[in-house]
Amino acid sequence: NAGVTQTPKFQVLKTGQSMTLQCAQDMNHEYMSWYRQDPGMGLRLIHYSVGAGITDQGEVPNGYNVSRSTTEDFPLRLLSAAPSQTSVYFCASSSTAQGEETQYFGPGTRLLVL
Amino acid sequence: AQRVTQPEKLLSVFKGAPVELKCNYSYSGSPELFWYVQYSRQRLQLLLRHISRESIKGFTADLNKGETSFHLKKPFAQEEDSAMYYCALTDSSYKLIFGSGTRLLVRP
Numbered sequence: 001n002a003g004v005t006q007t008p009k010f011q012v013l014k015t016g017q018s019m020t021l022q023c024a025q026d027m028n029h030e031y032m033s034w035y036r037q038d039p040g041m042g043l044r045l046i047h048y049s050v051g052a053g054i055t056d057q058g059e060v061p062n063g064y065n066v067s068r069s070t071t072e073d074f075p076l077r078l079l080s081a082a083p084s085q086t087s088v089y090f091c092a093s094s095s096t097a098q099g100e101e102t103q104y105f106g107p108g109t110r111l112l113v114l
Numbered sequence: 115a116q117r118v119t120q121p122e123k124l125l126s127v128f129k130g131a132p133v134e135l136k137c138n139y140s141y142s143g144s145p146e147l148f149w150y151v152q153y154s155r156q157r158l159q160l161l162l163r164h165i166s167r168e169s170i171k172g173f174t175a176d177l178n179k180g181e182t183s184f185h186l187k188k189p190f191a192q193e194e195d196s197a198m199y200y201c202a203l204t205d206s207s208y209k210l211i212f213g214s215g216t217r218l219l220v221r222p
Contacts (some may be wrong), residue, residue, distance in 0.1 A: 004157075033210075040123065042200060042212040043158075058209065090158060092210075103210060105158040 001026050004106035006091050012112045013081040021076040021109050023091030031094045031101070032074040033058070034066065036087040037108070043090065049074055081113045116141045118201050120213035127191050128221050135186040135216050137175075137201030145203040147184040148210075149175055152198040161186075161199070171195070191220045 007022045025032065033048035035058075045058030049068040063085060065077040074093075078085060089109045094101040117140045127133055139145060149161040162170045164177040164184060175186045184201060201213040 035212075040214055042118075042120075042214040043202075043210075044212070045209055048209065092158075102160045102163070107157045 003027065004091055004093055004104050006089075006106035006109050008109060009107070010110045010112075012114065013078075014114055015082060017081050019078050019081065021078075021089055021091075021111070023074045023076065023106060024072050025074075025091075025093040025104070026072065027093065027095070027104070028071060029093035029095050029104075030071070031096060031103075032068065033092050033103070034064070034074070034076045035090045035092065036060065036085075037090060038087050046076065046089075078111075081111075083113045085111065086113045087111060116145070116203065116205060116211050118203055118211055118213035120199075120201055120216050122216045123214070124217045124219065126219045126221060129193055130190050133186075133188045133191045133195070133218065133220075135199050135201075135218065137184045137186065137213060139182050139184065139201075139203050141182075141203060141205060143205060145205050147175075147177055148202045148204070149173070149184075149186050150200045150202055150212075152200070154197070158200070191218075193220045193222055196220045 004025045030051050034046040035043040037043050044060045047066040049055045052071050055066050091106040092103040094103045119138045147164045151161040152158045173188045198215050200215045202210045204210050
């Protein structure tokens with residue numbers, strides 16, 4: 001199994017541009033989520049999904065959209081990039097939405113917005 | 115509100131010294147608590163969780179509900195323990211809430 005994969009690894013955007021960060025998992029996990037990691041702030045939840053067709057907002061959803069058309073994929077869309085969205089983005093998945101389940105993380109996407 | 119606090123941004127110790135990474139939480143119910151670790155140029159991964167009461171790579175963590183703490187301990191630090199450590203909790207809504215992280219640096 002490849003586990004959780006993310007593309008691209010690194011991206012530079014100009015303010016106002018849009019892009020999609022890809023996340024895929026091959027473990028048939030129900031639960032998937034997106035975090036951003038900023039210095040001194042740890043990881044903050046952006047959006048999450050408990051199954052195909054179901055998404056919900058996390059702690060910092062503004063400026064981001066998600067969809068979950070398949071179990072495997074959970075793309076994160078930046079509609080109009082802003083410098084405040086410069087961060088490292090991690091996708092994670094777990095087999096169920098139960099609290100005690102281990103979450104598996106992708107390698108991250110480093111985003112720089114100029 | 116649910117919150118995880120890791121008061122130390124950086125903890126520097128010498129090889130062989132004991133290590134304690136502090137984690138305090140605020141939550142009204144019974145949370146599930148975890149420690150995640152991120153080694154240099156690697157992805158975030160689960161180190162241990164309180165529900166399994168296990169010891170991983172020599173690390174242990176005891177949940178103290180009275181002090182609302184879940185400190186991570188290791189009696190003898192190794193250089194390969196150098197990494198970023200995150201304490202996290204999840205409640206019945208299954209969302210993980212992370213602390214701000216502590217960078218552990220083990221010097222030779």
